[in-house]
Amino acid sequence: MSEFYNIFDAHAHYDDQKFDEDRDAVLNALKDNGVCGIVNASVDIATANTVLGYTKKHSVIYGAVGIHPENIENLQDDYLEQLAKLYTDNKKIVAIGEVGLDYYWDIPKEPQQKIFAEQLSLVNDLDAPVVIHDREAHGDTLEFLKKFRPKNALLHCYSGSAEFLKEILRLDCMISLGGTVTFKNARHSVEVAQVVPLDKLLLETDSPYLSPVPFRGKRNQSDYIVYAAKKIADVRGMTAQEILDITCENAKRFYRIF
Numbered sequence: 563m564s565e566f567y568n569i570f571d572a573h574a575h576y577d578d579q580k581f582d583e584d585r586d587a588v589l590n591a592l593k594d595n596g597v598c599g600i601v602n603a604s605v606d607i608a609t610a611n612t613v614l615g616y617t618k619k620h621s622v623i624y625g626a627v628g629i630h631p632e633n634i635e636n637l638q639d640d641y642l643e644q645l646a647k648l649y650t651d652n653k654k655i656v657a658i659g660e661v662g663l664d665y666y667w668d669i670p671k672e673p674q675q676k677i678f679a680e681q682l683s684l685v686n687d688l689d690a691p692v693v694i695h696d697r698e699a700h701g702d703t704l705e706f707l708k709k710f711r712p713k714n715a716l717l718h719c720y721s722g723s724a725e726f727l728k729e730i731l732r733l734d735c736m737i738s739l740g741g742t743v744t745f746k747n748a749r750h751s752v753e754v755a756q757v758v759p760l761d762k763l764l765l766e767t768d769s770p771y772l773s774p775v776p777f778r779g780k781r782n783q784s785d786y787i788v789y790a791a792k793k794i795a796d797v798r799g800m801t802a803q804e805i806l807d808i809t810c811e812n813a814k815r816f817y818r819i820f
Contacts, residue, residue: 564596564785566803568810571600571784572738572817573660573693573718573766576623577612580770580781588783589620595785597622598810601817603660603693603718605630607641610648617654624817625652626659626693628681631674632667642684649690656817658685659693660718663706666697675702682710691817693718700726707733714816719768724753731762736816738764741774741782744793755794764816765790765809 576585592600602617603626604610610627617625627648629641638644649655661681663674685692691714696703700722707715707730717730720737730737737758743751765787767773773782774789791802791809798805814820 564594564788566785566788566791566806567596567598568803568806569595569597569785569787569791570765570806570810570813571597571767571769571787572716572764572809572813573603573626573740574600574769574784575605575771576600576602576616576769577604577609578770586619589616589623592784593622596788596806597784599624599813599819600784601626601656601693601813604628605660606633607638607644610645614648614652614655617652623654624819625655626657627655628659628661628693629677630660630695631662631664631669631678634669634673634677637677642680645681646684646688649688656819657691657693657716658688659691659716660695661692662695662697663699663703664695664697665699665702671702675706678706679710682706682712685712686710689713691716695719697721704729704733707735716764716816718766719772720754721750722754723750724757727754727758731759736762736764736812738766739794740766740768740790741772741778741786743790744774745778746775752793752797756797760808761812763794763809764813765806 613625769782791805
């Protein structure tokens with residue numbers, strides 16, 4: 563049993579093949595290690611349906627359904643209708659996501675932007691929370707947020723500066739931080755952790771990726787959020803449990819989990 567509780571992982575990928583050998587065992591153990599909720603984000607229609615299955619099997623799992631910018635090719639004509647049905651028909655599907663822009667990889671920008679715009683329009687039609695992927699695309703991401711003004715937007719695995727955060731906060735968006743805040747070269751993440759209003763902060767793993775120190779390079783999992791909470795608590799003069807309590811309540815509010 564963990565000494566910590568109210569660990570809410572705002573963004574993870576337990577559908578990843580790195581969990582194929584022991585997925586159920588890991589998920590079943592997390593509740594005993596203080597994890598009260600996990601939002602498993604999808605990247606396409608296939609993973610959205612897989613995640614739906616996890617939400618039915620595991621009490622701690624909730625889902626987000628969306629098309630990741632790396633998965634925009636060969637979309638079915640009715641993909642938006644499929645996403646809408648998944649969201650509206652299933653109480654444990656709590657957001658559209660992850661959607662957004664990725665300029666790190668060599669993916670044409672124009673189709674990315676088209677699919678992102680279509681999904682943001684769907685978000686507004688559904689009045690749904692949206693989980694946004696923004697990798698080296700801060701300027702364009704901001705412009706899309708200004709244009710569509712989703713009511714409940716989360717920039718997951720936030721990688722922008724403290725200055726960019728000011729722009730995001732003007733749009734009433736939330737951010738999530740994770741293992742990167744514990745890295746030695748994480749100056750930007752630490753600066754953001756110091757200044758982000760606590761009511762706009764969530765914690766995530768992006769599991770199985772971005773494991774915190776001391777697990778860097780190994781498979782990540784939701785209870786490792788404690789290490790990010792400890793780092794954020796240190797720079798803010800708080801306790802890790804206080805950070806976990808606050809971010810848990812923020813996650814439930816953002817994802818409308820009551």
